[in-house]
Amino acid sequence: MARSKYVLPFIAFVAVGMAIGLLFQLSFFWRLEEFSGTNHWENDKESALLRLGFVKPEILSWSPRIILFHNFLSMxxxxxxxxxSRPHLEISTVVESKTGESIKSKVRTSSGMFLSSKFRQIPIIKAIEKRIAVFSQIPTENGEAxxxxxxxxxxxxxxxxxYFSDPFNLKKGGQRVATMLMYLNDVDEGGETIFPQVGSGECSCGGSKVKGLCMKPRKGDAILFWSMVCDPIPCLLRFSCTV
Incomplete structure (x- = not known):
């Protein structure tokens, strides 16, 4: 009887301790779930700047390396x-391999502009450039405008x-080893970026079937691809298609 007097309180003590421990554990898991959510990241300036919780990487090809980042940019x-950029757009040019000069060419018929150092001081542009650096693992100072x-x-x-094949760009800023394309619009028809050396299947370019991998523009998405391998040897060809 004497022994039972001690056993029952001990069992009660252990049961209460286990209940308290369970509550602490549930609270811990709840906090982990809360912190892993988007709301927690949005309150962290660095995480919000990198759009953690929104950017979703998708490996399209390991060799050559091509990665699609869904929701890389906000709307x-x-x-x-x-x-x-709209007020500053001019007819796009290409680099003349013999002189290094930018010239107009029938191979490229778009219009465009580079963001100057003035634009690069704007916080939203600085945030985008830092995001590119983090996800590409290439420092901002190594990137072009x-x-x-x-x-x-x-x-x-x-x-x-x-990649560059002329001595002028190589001397000016070194080799371009990777490219990040960011899509600013949804496109109903056409607009694909094609990698003809990737895969063995077919894809659609402006309604026509072509060999390779086709990337359809989706507003906010970005595609990162490497044009050089470690040798370095050029390894990737691409084409921009519209209708």
């Missing part, structure tokens, strides 16, 4: 880039490499 960022391009009906950029 407001897309509209802002269009609004500040953002170029905003507009393709209208029947405009295009024919088959081309994004």
């Amino acid at each position: 407001e960022e897309c509209d802002y880039l269009k609004s500040i 953002i170029q905003v391009l507009r393709y209208e009906t029947n405009q295009y950029y024919t088959w081309h490499h994004d």
Whole structure:
């Protein structure tokens, strides 16, 4: 009987302790779930700047390396880039390999402009450039200025490499090893970026079937691809298609 006097209080003590422990554990898991949600990230300036919780990476190809980032830009960022660039758009040019000069060419019929150092001091532009640096793992100072391009009906950029083959650009800023394309509009028809050397299937370019991988523009999405491998050897060809 004496022994039972001690056993029952001990069992009660253990049961209460287990209940308290369970409550603490549930509270811990609840906090983890809360912190992993978008609301917690939005209150963190760095996470909000990088759009953590919104950007969703999708590997399209490992060799060559091509990554699609869904929701890389917000709708407001897309509209802002269009609004500040619209008054400054000029006919796009290509680099003349023998002289290094920018010249007009039939291979590229879009219009565009580069964001100057003045634009790059704007907080929203600085945020986008930092986001590009983090997701590409290439420092901002190693990147070129953002170029905003507009393709209208029947405009295009024919088959081309994004790496440099002329000595002028190589001397000026070094080799372009990777490119990040950010789409500012949804497009009903056409507008695809095509990688003809990727995959063995077919895809649609402006309603026509072509070989390779086709990327359809979706507002806010971005595509990151590498044009060089470690040798370095050029490895990727692309084409911009419109209707």
